């Protein structure tokens with residue numbers, strides 16, 4: 001009989017929820033008691049799984065969740081999360097009732113939006129709002145003090161709306177050079193001073209700012225990348241106050257093993273040629289899983305040894321050079337630890353000339369996620385079937 005969420009392919013991502021919990025607990029222990037840790041679980045928990053990460057974060061001490069879109073917040077509500085959720089991105093004013101009825105906090109940053117939302121909002125629905133200030137990120141947010149004042153005045157008279165929070169986002173909190181960061185902080189203060197009555201939740205820090213303790217924690221921090229055990233940027237690795245525990249591993253298994261003779265070729269374009277007798281293994285992961293073609297030549301781990309991906313990466317499969325004949329079914333680690341050897345997400349990001357944030361996000365839904373707690377599998381998600 002088909003089990004719910006069972007999967008049938010030999011490639012999976014392993015998410016260690018104890019690592020997530022630990023990364024949250026460690027950060028939380030550095031914060032004053034009354035500072036909220038808001039767990040950022042947008043983009044399906046940075047590719048790790050929204051509901052599982054949300055639960056682990058709450059267990060670790062998070063008291064607020066943050067997502068990018070209303071859809072992501074509604075998905076968490078559907079999955080049974082009752083804790084406060086803030087939508088960090090823009091939501092159309094016409095959807096205000098859906099947000100209010102589901103007790104979802106919205107971010108806004110335009111006076112016009114408030115007027116339209118007030119016109120749309122039902123008499124018996126209330127909504128919590130956070131005002132976004134653009135202090136130098138140049139993305140979304142109010143930039144002028146008079147706009148802050150007119151927005152405050154508009155909301156003050158409306159019983160259905162609670163201006164619960166105000167926040168901004170830093171562009172350079174993960175950089176050793178803090179000049180621009182300080183300018184943003186200063187601008188935040190100026191804009192917040194424009195309020196007659198300050199909202200109760202002021203929050204500015206992302207992981208980098210919180211870990212480095214370079215901005216006041218105020219009433220909360222928005223904790224994303226570090227919760228997943230990843231360093232916000234290589235440049236601040238030395239400054240971390242505790243060791244981050246990476247939660248994400250990516251594994252597959254040998255599905256075919258063969259010996260090539262000198263001169264025999266591998267994969268599309270026949271670009272790889274065996275120089276001598278070589279053992280080649282095939283693994284069922286390819287660019288449709290987010291294992292991009294540019295990862296050709298990247299090493300993987302097998303029996304604790306580093307071996308290269310050879311030839312072009314196909315849509316669903318790729319080939320690796322084995323040190324010797326190994327049996328079909330042997331586990332291959334693409335990201336994570338195998339017999340004491342490790343391939344980090346940072347290594348893959350380096351190879352792809354990008355940032356670590358992008359790596360778990362790019363591993364597609366076709367790759368099932370398996371969840372580990374206390375060393376045991378506790379849950380799994382086959383996103384194709386369910």
Ligand SMILES: Cc1ncc(COP(=O)(O)O)c(C=O)c1O
Nearest residue numbers: 040088169206207222223224225
């Ligand atoms: C508005 C906002 N706050 C907080 C975060 C979390 O940042 P980090 O993952 O660097 O902690 C993000 C992530 O992009 C964001 O967009």
